[in-house]
Amino acid sequence: MEWQLERDAGRLVGRPRGRVDETTWEAFSAALTAAVREAAAAGGLLLVVDFSGLDYMSSRGLRALTMAKREAGDAVKITLAAPNARMREILAISRYDKLFDVIDAVGPAA
Numbered sequence: 001m002e003w004q005l006e007r008d009a010g011r012l013v014g015r016p017r018g019r020v021d022e023t024t025w026e027a028f029s030a031a032l033t034a035a036v037r038e039a040a041a042a043g044g045l046l047l048v049v050d051f052s053g054l055d056y057m058s059s060r061g062l063r064a065l066t067m068a069k070r071e072a073g074d075a076v077k078i079t080l081a082a083p084n085a086r087m088r089e090i091l092a093i094s095r096y097d098k099l100f101d102v103i104d105a106v107g108p109a110a
Contacts, residue, residue: 003031005038011046012039013106017053020061029064036068039076047072050106052082062094069099081106 001024002017014035020028032049039045065078072078079101083091091097 001028003028005031005035007042007045011048012042013048013050015050015053019055020057020064022058022060025058025060025064028061029067032064032068033071036072036076036078040072044075044077047076047078048081048106049078050081051084051087052106054083054087056086057090059094062090062096065096065100077101079103 001020004015004017006013006015012035014032016028016031018024035047039047065080069078080091080096081103082105083102088097088102091100091102096102
């Protein structure tokens, strides 16, 4: 699992790549939490997590999303973008598509 964080006009975009599973969830969680803290420190930037490079996420990855949402509180909005069909199914089965906004593409900054 790799993680890249970019900042563009009014938001942060986190780009995980690969798989978030039993061996990589801790790195994903640490990167995601750091991104939430950076967004909060910058005055509450939107955090978009670009799932387009993510092949799979285990329950531990979902737990990392839950912890990040808790860390974000009301200060930072987290949006999940561009999940593939497998990731959409995982998000739907776990009902994380109700917990987070899920959009089809990262798109330009608003």
